[in-house]
Amino acid sequence: MLAWDSQFFGFPVAKMTDISELDDLRAQGVRLVYWATPDSNSQPVAAAAGGTLVDKKVTYQMDLRTIPPEQLQFGPVTEYTDATASADLIDLSIQAGLYSRFKVDPQMDQKKFEELYTQWMQKSCSHELAKAVLVIREQGKCVAVVTVGEKNGHGDIGLVAVDASQRGKGYGVALIRAAQGWFVQHGYTSSQVVTQGDNIAACKLYEKCGYTPVSTEYYYHFWL
Numbered sequence: 648m649l650a651w652d653s654q655f656f657g658f659p660v661a662k663m664t665d666i667s668e669l670d671d672l673r674a675q676g677v678r679l680v681y682w683a684t685p686d687s688n689s690q691p692v693a694a695a696a697g698g699t700l701v702d703k704k705v706t707y708q709m710d711l712r713t714i715p716p717e718q719l720q721f722g723p724v725t726e727y728t729d730a731t732a733s734a735d736l737i738d739l740s741i742q743a744g745l746y747s748r749f750k751v752d753p754q755m756d757q758k759k760f761e762e763l764y765t766q767w768m769q770k771s772c773s774h775e776l777a778k779a780v781l782v783i784r785e786q787g788k789c790v791a792v793v794t795v796g797e798k799n800g801h802g803d804i805g806l807v808a809v810d811a812s813q814r815g816k817g818y819g820v821a822l823i824r825a826a827q828g829w830f831v832q833h834g835y836t837s838s839q840v841v842t843q844g845d846n847i848a849a850c851k852l853y854e855k856c857g858y859t860p861v862s863t864e865y866y867y868h869f870w871l
Contacts, residue, residue, distance in 0.1 A: 648677070656759060666696055673871045680869040689865055698867035701748035703844030707858035708801065711836055714827060714857060723818075724825035727780040727789065732765075732772045735789045735810075736782070740768035743792075743808035746843040754870050767806060768794075777805055778833075781825050783818050793822040795829050802830030804840035807849065819848075823856040 652660035658678040663669065672680050682698060690700055727736070744764040749755050771777035771794040783791035790813045794805035804826050809818045830838050842849045844863060854860075 648675075649681075652679075655763070656756075666692060666698075669696055669869060669871075678871055680871065682867045682869065683864045684867075685862065685864055687863070687865065689867075693867045693869075696869065697871075698869045699752065699754075700865060701752045701868050702746075702866035704841055704864045704866055705844045705850065705860050706839060706841050706862045706864075707850075707853045708837060708839045708861050709856075709858045711802070711827060711831055711838055714831075718824055719828040719831055721781075721825045721828055722821045723783050724781050724791075724793075724821055725784070727772065727782045727792070730773050732768045733789060736768055736772070736780075736792060737765050739789060739792045739808040739810060740764045740806055742811065743806045746846040746849075748843075748866050748868065752868050754868070764806075771805060779829060781822065781829065783809075783813075783821065785813065791818040791822055793826050795826050797835070798839065800837075802826070802833070802835035802838040804838065807840075819852045820856060823852060827856070 649660045649662055656679065659676055660679045661672050661677045662681040663672060666682060669680065682693065683704070693700065732740070741761050741764050744750050744760065747760065749760040749763055750757070767776060771780050777794040777796045779795050781793050781795065782789045791809040793807045796803045796805055804823070807822060809822070827838060840853055840858060842853065844850065
């Protein structure tokens with residue numbers, strides 16, 4: 648049983664490691680079950696049990712020591728220092744989640760999706776879920792953001808978003824280069840980022856900036 652998820656959504660949520668656990672979880676009154684598997688052929692089995700494929704989660708990694716120093720530039724990117732997320736940052740966080748499994752699942756309450764990403768940004772600004780929040784501003788407004796932290800010893804990229812009205816200006820690359828620069832400044836030699844395989848633009852961005860896919864997990868939701 649997942650305590651945080653259950654409290655957040657207001658009903659029992661669990662994660663299983665094998666689809667054979669589904670009947671037991673149903674008997675326990677669980678309403679939503681997550682199943683993550685590296686098996687690319689898992690969809691027929693999941694579908695037969697009532698599961699919906701909601702994400703192909705791709706993990707990218709790179710060796711930061713391979714980046715030429717001249718590419719480690721912050722450019723127009725600065726650090727957001729307020730402990731409270733501004734309204735424009737909240738809007739960016741929701742844009743960052745447009746390919747999230749909590750957004751694409753048709754049975755998910757979309758208000759809860761927005762609340763989830765709002766909390767993610769708020770807790771990133773308060774440094775509960777991130778070490779720093781890096782932004783690009785236009786006329787005083789945050790129009791692009793990347794959050795940086797640490798996971799399993801790697802410099803970890805969290806939320807990434809460029810406002811829809813500002814795309815095509817190279818801000819995505821600027822954000823990732825700034826994140827890489829931040830990691831190097833803080834002693835990290837490797838970096839990782841996790842994104843949705845269906846988010847083609849994000850995958851191309853990370854690959855352009857030197858990241859290589861190292862694993863893919865297929866996430867299913869089962870509503871019981």
